[in-house]
Amino acid sequence: xxxxxxxxxxxxxxxxxxxxxxxxxxxxxxxxxxxxxxxxxxxxxxxxxxxxxxxxxxxxxxxxxxxxxxxxxxxxxxxxxxxxxxxxxxxxxxxxxxxxxxxxxxxxxxxxxxxxxxxxxxxxxxxxxxxxxxxxxxxxxxxxxxxxxxxxxxxxxxxxxxxxxxxxxxxxxxxxxxxxxxxxxxxxxxxxxxxxxxxxxxxxxxxxxxxxxxxxxxxxxxxxxxxxxxxxxxxxxxxxxxxx
Numbered sequence: 001x002x003x004x005x006x007x008x009x010x011x012x013x014x015x016x017x018x019x020x021x022x023x024x025x026x027x028x029x030x031x032x033x034x035x036x037x038x039x040x041x042x043x044x045x046x047x048x049x050x051x052x053x054x055x056x057x058x059x060x061x062x063x064x065x066x067x068x069x070x071x072x073x074x075x076x077x078x079x080x081x082x083x084x085x086x087x088x089x090x091x092x093x094x095x096x097x098x099x100x101x102x103x104x105x106x107x108x109x110x111x112x113x114x115x116x117x118x119x120x121x122x123x124x125x126x127x128x129x130x131x132x133x134x135x136x137x138x139x140x141x142x143x144x145x146x147x148x149x150x151x152x153x154x155x156x157x158x159x160x161x162x163x164x165x166x167x168x169x170x171x172x173x174x175x176x177x178x179x180x181x182x183x184x185x186x187x188x189x190x191x192x193x194x195x196x197x198x199x200x201x202x203x204x205x206x207x208x209x210x211x212x213x214x215x216x217x218x219x220x221x222x223x224x225x226x227x228x229x230x231x232x233x234x235x236x237x238x239x240x241x242x243x244x
Contacts, residue, residue, distance in 0.1 A: 002091040002116060003090055005088060005090045005092075005094065006045045006046065007090075008047055008097065009077055009096075010048065011050050011052070011055050014197070016197050017201075021098045021099065023196075025205060030196060031101070034101045035065070038096065040105030040109070041106065041112065044088075046069060048080045049062075049069060050071060051071045051072065076160045076161070078150060078163050079160065081093065091143065092115065093147055095164065102208070102214055102215065103139070104218065104219040107127070121145045124164075125141040135192070136193065136196075150164070150167050154166035187223075191237070193236045194222075200238075200239055204232055
């Protein structure tokens with residue numbers, strides 16, 4: 001049986017908002033919410049952090065919270081993913097980033113079931129190739145075979161930093177489609193940001209969690225909450241996403 005797992009890349013360094021993943025909301029670090037929601041997928045969760053001294057804090061966090069983790073290069077995130085997947089014996093990797101405290105584990109779990117049913121290690125799947133979900137719910141699914149090929153062949157700094165550009169450009173990659181299912185809402189919600197990259201993003205997430213318990217909501221209820229509170233979502237509407 002194929003072993004699937006979620007690898008979340010995490011580090012304390014951030015150009016716009018250093019230490020962002022450990023910022024508090026309702027008395028808990030945002031990373032707590034990220035991990036808890038990922039675990040709703042039913043898949044094991046692994047942290048991929050760096051060997052930089054600043055990330056000793058994240059290694060301690062992982063050990064304290066009994067989260068398996070791997071430490072690797074800060075700049076070569078592709079190598080860090082490969083090292084994590086290799087260390088924990090993964091055949092199928094779900095890639096997420098730790099700046100998504102409201103990522104939806106149920107969504108990921110359903111997508112992985114669908115991916116595994118296809119039985120094709122050359123299929124790449126993501127819910128952000130055609131973006132309709134808000135930034136902050138993104139995930140990618142690919143095989144260890146594809147990750148190993150990218151790790152071996154990709155040479156461009158952009159490919160090493162962003163993990164999947166080589167995989168997505170590979171002609172053998174079979175399907176780059178958005179996941180859709182009858183349990184997921186229709187509509188375009190890509191105008192919303194619930195990712196964490198700036199002080200404005202943090203304020204949005206803090207309010208959603210502290211005032212409306214967004215961390216307890218499934219994806220349908222979460223999207224309804226975002227639509228119901230344009231005054232909150234306007235706080236970071238002007239933020240431009242960094243190129244990835």
